[in-house]
Amino acid sequence: MRSNLIRGLSPPDEHGGRGVGPPGRDRAATTWASTTRRASGRPVSAVTADDVLRVVRTHWDPDAMSLALVGNLREAGIGSP
Amino acid sequence: MAGDITAAALRTELEARLGAWSTSVPPPGSPGAAASVCRPRTETVQRSLTQATIFLGEATVSGSIRLLTALLVASQILGGGSSSRLYTRVREERGLAYNVYAQYAPSRLAGPLPGRAPDRERRGSARRWPVVREELIRLRRGRVSEEELAACART
Numbered sequence: 001m002r003s004n005l006i007r008g009l010s011p012p013d014e015h016g017g018r019g020v021g022p023p024g025r026d027r028a029a030t031t032w033a034s035t036t037r038r039a040s041g042r043p044v045s046a047v048t049a050d051d052v053l054r055v056v057r058t059h060w061d062p063d064a065m066s067l068a069l070v071g072n073l074r075e076a077g078i079g080s081p
Numbered sequence: 082m083a084g085d086i087t088a089a090a091l092r093t094e095l096e097a098r099l100g101a102w103s104t105s106v107p108p109p110g111s112p113g114a115a116a117s118v119c120r121p122r123t124e125t126v127q128r129s130l131t132q133a134t135i136f137l138g139e140a141t142v143s144g145s146i147r148l149l150t151a152l153l154v155a156s157q158i159l160g161g162g163s164s165s166r167l168y169t170r171v172r173e174e175r176g177l178a179y180n181v182y183a184q185y186a187p188s189r190l191a192g193p194l195p196g197r198a199p200d201r202e203r204r205g206s207a208r209r210w211p212v213v214r215e216e217l218i219r220l221r222r223g224r225v226s227e228e229e230l231a232a233c234a235r236t
Contacts, residue, residue, distance in 0.1 A: 005124045006136055032157065032236040042150040045234045049225040051151040052158065059141040059152065062217045063121070067210060070126040071133025 006068045132179075135210050141185070156185035157233045159220055164232060166216050175212060 033044045069076075086094075121139070141152065160167035160183025171181040 003124060003126070005122065006126075032161065033234050036150065036153045036157075043234075044150065044154055045230075047151050047154045047230065047233075049227070049230060052155045052225045052230075053221075055148055055151040056155050057221050060155070060217060060221065061139070062214045062221075065137055065139040065214075065217075066121050067123045068126070068136040069124070069133065069210075070136075071128055071130045073125055073127050073133065076133050 003068070005066055006070065135213070137210060137213055152185045154230070154233050155220070156183045157236065158225060158229045159183040159216065161233075162236065166220065167213060170216055171212055177212060181213070 037043050157165070159165060160181060162168065162182075165182070167181045167183055171177050172179065
């Protein structure tokens with residue numbers, strides 16, 4: 001059973017334990033760009049480098065991120081299970 | 082509510098029956114980021130698995146179309162495929178994991194940004210997540226090339 005943290009950090013299409021592979025894509029869309037446009041309503045080509053840097057600097061803070069590690073942590077030499 | 086009644090008549094009936102109710106609790110405001118992933122913390126789960134998995138992420142925000150699209154493009158640049166920064170650095174250059182990716186997942190309340198790195202070699206785990214963190218910092222402090230933006234538009 002997944003913890004709340006791991007569940008919160010998992011992409012929505014992985015909820016329910018339907019797999020641990022790369023994120024699933026919208027099967028009805030042919031490309032990532034078209035999927036993104038459908039999801040956001042704005043074409044990817046309209047995004048500028050300044051747009052990307054602005055949102056990353058404002059909303060993605062590595063110091064504010066949570067970390068979850070699952071596996072044979074003793075062998076991996078990480079954490080204190 | 083369905084039936085042979087108008088909105089005005091329904092309001093009158095409801096106010097007659099429930100209008101005297103009071104509450105000491107203010108109504109909830111607009112939802113913010115999911116509390117479960119908003120406070121940074123570390124969690125370890127010891128399992129006898131052949132591969133270890135690392136999740137790194139936070140709840141960011143839902144917002145304007147301009148903001149959402151930029152976040153989706155940023156996640157694609159960071160870890161959206163075999164030419165992404167994370168894949169190149171973590172797998173191709175360092176050989177620390179068989180796979181690594183980042184995905185911004187917009188939702189009604191907030192969009193978590195999970196970056197995940199299943200292991201190819203378990204002993205690589207200890208060195209892997211600092212590399213992911215370094216790439217996040219590099220993205221925040223660095224620049225985004227026109228080639229990366231064009232690649233997103235073609236993907």
